[in-house]
Amino acid sequence: MTDQTASANMRAGSMTLSLMPWIVAALVLVLLPQIFTANSAITIMNQMAITIIFALAYNMLLGQGGMLSFGHAVYMGVGGFACVHIMNMDDFFASIPLVVLPIFGGLFGMGLATIVGSFSTRKAGTVFAMISLGVGELIAACSVIIVAFFGGEEGISGDRTYAMPTFGVEFLQQIEVYYLIAFWLLISAALMYLFSRTPVGRMANAVRDNPERAEFLGYSARWVRFYSFVASGFFAGIAGGLFAINYEILTEENLNATSSGTILLVTFLGGVGFFFGPILGAIAFTLLQTVLSLETELWAFYAGALFVATVMYFPGGLAGLIMMHVPAIRLGKGSRLILPYIRTLVPAAICILGAAALIEMIFHYRHAFAGDEEMTLFWITFNSHDVLPWIVAVGLTLAGFFTARATAPALLEAWGDANTPDRMQV
Template identity: 80%
Template sequence: MSEYSSTDPTKAQAKAQQRMRAGSMTLSLTPWIIGALILLVLPYVFTSNSGLTIMNQMLITIIFALAYNMLLGQGGMLSFGHAVYMGVGGFLCVHIMNWDAFFGILPLPVLPIFGGLFGMGLALIVGSFSTRKAGTVFAMISLGVGELIAACSVIIVAFFGGEEGVSGDRTYGLPFFGVEFLQQIEVYYLIAFWTIISAALMYLFSRTPIGRMANAVRDNPERAEFLGYSARWVRFYSFVASGFFAGIAGGLFAINYEIVTEENLNTTQSGLILLITFLGGAGFFFGPILGAIVFTLVQTVLSLQTELWAFYAGLLFVATVMYFPGGLAGLLMMHVPAFRLGKLQRMFIPYMRTLLPGLIGLLGAAALIEMIFHWRHASIGDEEMTVYWTTFNSHSILPWIIAIAVTTIGIWLCRTGTPAMLEAWNDANTPDGAGQ
């Protein structure tokens, strides 16, 4: 029985308040140490420059997604223009790179702080009027501000550089303990360091009274106001903190790519971070991390294999919203009760009998989509194509029969095994003897 189910409400309330005061700023070091060790050894697993570039992009996206989740997941504020704060932070950092009198005495690792401060400054201005209301009002204001600044990016050429953007050179900075950040692996460890620091600070922010009240304002702003908390100021502080970490992500982007353009702050980028956060699971702190990892792999690795990667990413997003509204993190957390009951292994065989044929069916459906696309858009005489490392004639009837058969049989087996999987799920999540 939970400690909050005590028959004495006074004692239960006192215990809850004591636990909140004692544990509001605690940070379990184990997952952070494991995460730091993983980031430390990853360059030795993926040694190519392309692998390092993908990991750098992934880590920058993780910071930005976590910053966005401070609004959406913790504060319930849906923003359609949050890429602006990442973009302006990146632009300022690039301009600092080009300012020899200052950048020549500035170590590169502290550069993201300036991007964060600039993003926070813009968030202070915008948040002063946009956080008065949540819901549709906030979403529309964020969209309007995003479009306004995106339009200014091609007008105010002195700062935004017009359509070509602004480029810089990170090697002009003061060497940091002899490291000049000439190699990609040096940049990777810099980004990894800021990823750990930023994620830890955002987690600690979520454990502060303001972070806890952001959850309350998200769920029931009227009740929070009744208890004496200003919903507007809680949203404002969350918005400003989110702008700071988004600016840090922008500074790291400028360091990694040494160029920032209008694409870094337009509505498309804001929509992508919204998709990433929903995909990973906005209701969990680690959800945006999963979303950033999966989407980056889809955007980089899958895009090298097919021109339709954006189509598959859209299907994945729609399927997540429809069937797994908690995102990938929610899907994982659904298995925690079965794990605690020690019954997780009971679902293994039903999962394999259901999900494995379903996966094969989806791969067959993807092959059909690729074949249709090639048949429709290939040039005259180009009849050969490669799917799953197999080259064949797309105008022959046999590949179409195989793809249709694999899709049909796989989906049929998946649907056939679904009842047994649901039964195993219910059994694994029910304590022994609960129904007696």
């Protein structure tokens, strides 16, 4: 009896614990635009929030349900296109507040997912991946065929300000749109989290782990996959509706395989194993895409390198990297890792930055206009045709590499030590 009350208390405790992240997230969302007030920052945050919703929706398939989709952009895209069409229905659009528009995007995304899911979710694995790729390409190709809906190559555009004002707000300014998107981000993320705690959400994990066993427990693996797929289509459509509100234009780009590939990359980068993984991935990727692309033309190259490194060395993604440290911190030995980390990661960072400098210099040397020999890198301006900068870059790269390699065994040892309970040591 005491056992039961104890475990009940523990569960009640975890309930308040599990509410905390949401309150913090809401506060952060409210406060962010007060800290980053520039218009460009708000633009980036809007894009980030939309990507977060899409990545979370995508992870309902990849992480929760074990379905690898290569064509998920179409559900977001179709939701977005539908919303732009609604924007252009003058009378109807004027009679609804803009805040509810994403629901229509969600319903259209869900409708398409219901149709496609009815045949694509019969099998997981390669069959599912191939069907998703085929359907994705098919619908992307439709954009130039069904011009009435997709608007051909130039896409379709609308004007969000024609909606019925919500409490007098007409969404003329970016900041107003930000709060609308943030509102939907919070709602969608919470709903997707709650979905993962429902019977069908739990069985999605079970089917991912072992579809055959799930069948012998009374669940059809196919229908479990189908419901996840439909739910994922709904939230992807919500993201599409928010995209339509934010950019007021949708084109073929929102449907094609590049967009589908990007969301896979974002989700994997963040980590598919944890609910918050895709959130980290979307934040990191949007920063790469926006901030890094201002600094260098080669940003996609670095993003690709990061993705390959993630797949090869950190298959758990950013979330996995963070959660890896939980056992050490639980043992109260997390602080023992700080110094070894500094000793290895600082030289490693120098090595990576040195290598990036070399890549940039090669790029400048080969591609700058004839006579333009001056380049700026890390706030230093120099002549890319001189020998000295090359020597410095190569020297830093090698020095960083060998220092990191020399200190790595110590880090590994510290890692082992931090993850072993003290009583194990004699």
